[in-house]
Amino acid sequence: MYEPAASQALSAHNLAIWRGERCLCRDLSFQLSAGEALQVQGENGAGKTTLIRVLTGLGRADEGEVRWRGEPLRRSGAEYRACLAYLGHSNGVKLGLSPRENLAAFCALLALPDSGAVDDVKGVLGRVGLSAQADIPCGMLSMGQRRRAALARLLLARVRLWFLDEPLASLDVSGVALLTEMLKAHLAGGGLAVFASHQLLDLGPFPVKAVALGLAA
Amino acid sequence: MRVTALIERDLRLAYRRRGELVTPVIFFVIVTTLFPLALSPEPALLRSLAPGVIWVAALLAGLIGQDSLFKSDYEDGSLELMLLSPIPLEWMVLLRVFTHWLVTGLPLVILSSLMALLLNYPTNAMGVLVMSLLLGTPVLSFLGAVGAGLTVGLRRGGMLLPILVLPLSVPVLIFGAAAAGRAALGDPAAAPLYFLGAMLMLALTLAPFAIAGGLRVSLES
Numbered sequence: 001m002y003e004p005a006a007s008q009a010l011s012a013h014n015l016a017i018w019r020g021e022r023c024l025c026r027d028l029s030f031q032l033s034a035g036e037a038l039q040v041q042g043e044n045g046a047g048k049t050t051l052i053r054v055l056t057g058l059g060r061a062d063e064g065e066v067r068w069r070g071e072p073l074r075r076s077g078a079e080y081r082a083c084l085a086y087l088g089h090s091n092g093v094k095l096g097l098s099p100r101e102n103l104a105a106f107c108a109l110l111a112l113p114d115s116g117a118v119d120d121v122k123g124v125l126g127r128v129g130l131s132a133q134a135d136i137p138c139g140m141l142s143m144g145q146r147r148r149a150a151l152a153r154l155l156l157a158r159v160r161l162w163f164l165d166e167p168l169a170s171l172d173v174s175g176v177a178l179l180t181e182m183l184k185a186h187l188a189g190g191g192l193a194v195f196a197s198h199q200l201l202d203l204g205p206f207p208v209k210a211v212a213l214g215l216a217a
Numbered sequence: 218m219r220v221t222a223l224i225e226r227d228l229r230l231a232y233r234r235r236g237e238l239v240t241p242v243i244f245f246v247i248v249t250t251l252f253p254l255a256l257s258p259e260p261a262l263l264r265s266l267a268p269g270v271i272w273v274a275a276l277l278a279g280l281i282g283q284d285s286l287f288k289s290d291y292e293d294g295s296l297e298l299m300l301l302s303p304i305p306l307e308w309m310v311l312l313r314v315f316t317h318w319l320v321t322g323l324p325l326v327i328l329s330s331l332m333a334l335l336l337n338y339p340t341n342a343m344g345v346l347v348m349s350l351l352l353g354t355p356v357l358s359f360l361g362a363v364g365a366g367l368t369v370g371l372r373r374g375g376m377l378l379p380i381l382v383l384p385l386s387v388p389v390l391i392f393g394a395a396a397a398g399r400a401a402l403g404d405p406a407a408a409p410l411y412f413l414g415a416m417l418m419l420a421l422t423l424a425p426f427a428i429a430g431g432l433r434v435s436l437e438s
Contacts, residue, residue, distance in 0.1 A: 090294025
């Protein structure tokens with residue numbers, strides 16, 4: 001699925017993140033290699049979302065740096081963004097558009113080549129169980145179905161790095177199973193995943209590292 | 218990369234919310250008709266007022282809906298995806314402003330000739346009026362987008378936006394109304410039109426960076 005590369009690693013070096021007067025984390029370091037997952041743990045308000053945003057480059061750390069393939073994010077820019085997929089609190093799904101239209105627009109955002117994109121979208125929609133709803137505006141779908149449309153984005157992107165912020169939110173039992181299976185396939189293919197969740201995900205043979213927030217304060 | 222796919226998406230979304238797009242147009246018509254009612258229906262007076270009235274009405278009508286330029290993207294998380302896309306944000310922002318102008322600015326430009334006739338504006342000067350709006354309204358769209366980018370994260374951003382944007386719009390208004398006014402008197406109007414063209418070029422090249430910068434700052438927290 002991916003080109004083989006030895007140094008596919010995401011690492012954080014002495015990260016410190018402040019939210020106003022409050023310190024969310026201090027001296028946070030970790031290294032994540034291909035096929036590994038990182039679970040960000042912490043109570044509500046501990047700063048899980050903020051940390052994930054810093055790792056994607058959306059937010060900025062007050063001290064320390066994040067490196068991808070040994071290169072600090074500041075310098076890799078668009079190259080780094082081409083390697084990552086992000087699933088945030090909000091789904092990033094346009095309610096006025098159907099899942100199919102949403103994913104087609106997303107293909108354009110990813111700068112994916114045009115050829116095969118239509119088949120890809122179809123296959124991916126089938127995989128997340130939205131084949132029957134492919135042409136219904138997302139505003140008329142349930143929260144769980146919208147979340148599935150957002151998950152479809154991850155499959156479409158075919159990138160190495162996944163950042164998932166509370167990926168289980170509003171998913172039903174089969175949705176959780178789908179996500180677990182997606183994560184396993186992703187890790188098996190040499191991908192990396194960072195996710196924030198209160199629940200423990202059973203990823204079978206794949207190592208799940210953990211970072212706990214909220215202890216520094 | 219298919220640029221057209223992004224434009225297509227925005228146009229499709231605009232079409233599905235077409236009710237909202239009519240609002241600025243109706244506002245434009247109402248404002249221009251209010252002036253003769255309030256001042257005097259005397260043709261000579263209206264004729265001299267027409268360029269200013271049309272331009273002020275177009276400026277105000279353009280502000281409607283300007284704060285929603287990035288609002289829904291901010292709320293549904295699409296803006297984060299745009300920031301995380303390998304495509305430069307400046308480029309996507311440029312496309313967005315263009316489609317926004319296409320669905321809100323262009324109808325005003327087309328309608329303005331009709332409203333100008335209503336105000337007894339001379340028909341032989343109509344070309345200059347339309348040209349001044351064609352050059353000027355995109356600049357207003359860009360200025361509005363800078364404000365919209367900066368205020369997208371604020372809850373009451375919609376109130377702040379006109380205060381931020383209107384003072385910046387003054388040069389466009391001056392040269393736009395001057396061009397239309399001169400043409401009505403039969404004077405050459407090339408100079409103000411050139412100024413408008415220069416402003417459009419400036420906006421086209423600089424505003425996307427300002428808009429993208431504003432969006433990045435808005436999303437950083």
